[in-house]
Amino acid sequence: MADLTGTKSEYLHERLARFTAQPVSYRYGTVSSVGDGVARVSGLPGRLYGELLEFGSGLFGMALDLEENGVGAVLFDSSDSVSVGDSVRGTGRVAEIPVGDELLGRVIDPIGRPLDGLPLDLDDSLPAERPAPAIIDRRPVDTPLETGILAIDSMIPIGRGQRELIIGDRQTGKTTIALDAIVNQKRTDVYCIYCAIGQKASTIAYVEETLRKAGAMEYSVIVAATASDSPATQYLAPYCACSVAEYFAEQGKDVLVVYDDLSKHAVAYRAMSLLLHHPPGREAYPGDVFYLHSRLLERSAALSPEKGGGSITALPIVETMGGDISAYIPTNVISITDGQIFLESELFHSGIRPAVNTGLSVSRVGRSAQYEAMRKVSGTLRIELSQYREMAVFTRFGSDVDEATHKLLRRGEVLTELLKQNKGAPRTLFDQVALLLAYKRGVFESLDTKQVRPAAEKLTAYLRETCADLADEVNSTGNLTDSADAALSAAIGRFQAEQL
Amino acid sequence: MRKAVIRAAANFPGDLKTALENGLRETFGSDLACEFVIDDSVIGGFVVDVDRTVYDWSVATQLKRLKKELHK
CATH class of the missing domain: 3.40.50.300 (P-loop containing nucleotide triphosphate hydrolases)
Structure with missing residues (x-):
């Protein structure tokens, strides 16, 4: 048995004193038809558009058809529990969360x-x-x-x-x-x-x-x-x-x-x-x-x-x-x-x-x-990809192409590989910028297409080990200063020499 | 002929019943048929239902209001 002494009792007394009995009055309507998740209610004038209506305890509907003599409402739950003749009350509230x-x-x-x-x-x-x-x-x-x-x-x-x-x-x-x-x-x-x-x-x-x-x-x-x-x-x-x-x-x-x-x-x-x-x-x-x-x-x-x-x-x-x-x-x-x-x-x-x-x-x-850093390295990507797409049709016919076109096709293939990404593996700004910088410098061009993605992963892992401070700087400021650019390029150069 | 339904937990004693009917007729017009229904869930007080409008003076509703108030 709870002990109603001290502060609990005072608290209850105070709340009870503040309470005044007040009569409650409300209008209600009657369900005139129901089916397919829609109920038509007669009576209940003065509803708001989208007002929540209560059809018995806990069952709500939304008033969407406001007519002279009634309201059409869509029900939120199954219409099985609502019957013709049921009372419906307005709540004065529109749908809220x-x-x-x-x-x-x-x-x-x-x-x-x-x-x-x-x-x-x-x-x-x-x-x-x-x-x-x-x-x-x-x-x-x-x-x-x-x-x-x-x-x-x-x-x-x-x-x-x-x-x-x-x-x-x-x-x-x-x-x-x-x-x-x-x-x-x-x-x-x-x-x-x-x-x-x-x-x-x-x-x-x-x-x-x-x-x-x-x-x-x-x-x-x-x-x-x-x-x-x-x-x-x-x-x-x-x-x-x-x-x-x-x-x-x-x-x-x-x-x-x-x-x-x-x-x-x-x-x-x-x-x-x-x-x-x-x-x-x-x-x-x-x-x-x-x-x-x-x-x-x-x-x-x-x-x-x-x-x-x-x-x-x-x-x-x-x-x-x-x-x-x-x-x-x-x-x-x-x-x-x-x-x-x-x-x-x-x-x-x-x-x-x-x-x-x-x-x-x-x-x-x-x-x-x-971010500034991304802007610096991504400017030409769309154009390069679009040119690659136009030219790629030639590779299907195995025709010989000139030096410049061959380079364009190679770069396009590499870029397409770099843009592939596994799901659930988001890349930081630094990683993205590094990959694009490496792409710009042609680091992956000599590789077989299938080796591009593994090489990209190796590069990001290498940079994570050797350039952690640089990564933090780029990730937190969003900028690639000239010195950061130089440092990153140098690191990419080292990676290319050592690992590829 | 309009109808008023009055729900209470017990029967109204004669004089109270008449007073209530007269009061309702004064408010809603003289052509008002009053039907009295026993409903335990009201607990005390009474509920008047006329012209699709409910006027609730029941103890049950006040208890619900109190409960909501105390839960805040």
Whole structure:
């Protein structure tokens, strides 16, 4: 029996004294029809658009059809437990997600319920739909977000506050790029949010395990709506994930959000709209499917110093069918984002991984989102690769080529090999710069194609042993001073002489 | 004819019942049929349901509010 003396008793007395009994009054509606995840409620005037409605204990729906005599709501959970005649109450709240620092390391659903089996108790919450930062509250994107992937950081650099789309067919490495980018933030102060929309639960478990093993869960949050969740839950997921990102960004943090993927998000929204009898448009998507994504992605920005100087970088993922980037949803999202990383199946299957098509990929923020050191060594890469691609067709016919063309082809082959990277193996800025400097000096040109990658690994290992201080300097300042350049070149020269 | 449903844990004694009915008719209009229902879950006090609006003066709800308040 608890001993109710002393401070506990005082505390209770004080709380009880502060409590006043007050009558509670509320309006309710009645379910007039229910099925397919949609419930029509009669009565309940004065609802907010997107308001949460309670259908009996713990069952919620979102009011999306506001009519004169009733409300159409999409249910978050199965419609089995709702019957015609049930009472429905408004909550006065629109969809919101609990937020707090305790979210780091956790896996939650869009309504904030924990999916990792541990309790979660947060005081604050933010609405899922929030206005994007005003023009005056933004600053230009000027700080790199390093993915640790050489092909991206050198030619399609991403800045903090940018939206960069990862687009490609299924199984081309889209999620891998996003996860590698998250894992690479272990070196930085960037928080990460992985939003899974319509994925298999087994895939989400794999993502969580991958991040946990790499030590990335400490600074990450996973917001997950699986394929078996209702369309309404899948629809809300990215907005809720963005609100969590905004919670951190508004405190001055830099945040990376991955939306995996927006194609499934559009499909869930289409299902909801069709069930609510909204008129279908192109490919049966509702007319506001562009706005669905534009309002989400506009919330990613680099905030002004007055607003805390934080940022939200978005890596939305879109899946294409048969490489068709001119389909409806892909073209929509391409026109919204500040560039795309285009992954191709043929490249993937021919062993080029990451399977980045450097010709069609672009970062519209570009080189202002690169560290000085990287800028110095990566200037000509795109042109060299594009010239190589044009010329490479000749090698297929085994025709003789002149000296200059032969050199171009050789260098192209070497560069292609250097750009290949294993998954889960991000490279530091120093390693990337060193490899590109070595490439520029033609260090690998005399090697057999198959030996290029092992030689590259040997070089980075050698530099790790002999140039640790130089590496620290480059990694922390982002600059390659003339003396550092000279020192690095000398070290590369020594490596070439001794080891190759 | 509008209907008011009054739920309480016990039967209303005669004079209280009349007073309540009169009060409700004053607020909602004279053409009001009052139905009294026994509901233990109310514990004490009563709940009035009229025109799809609930006016809850039950002890049960106040206890829930108190619980929420103490948990903060």
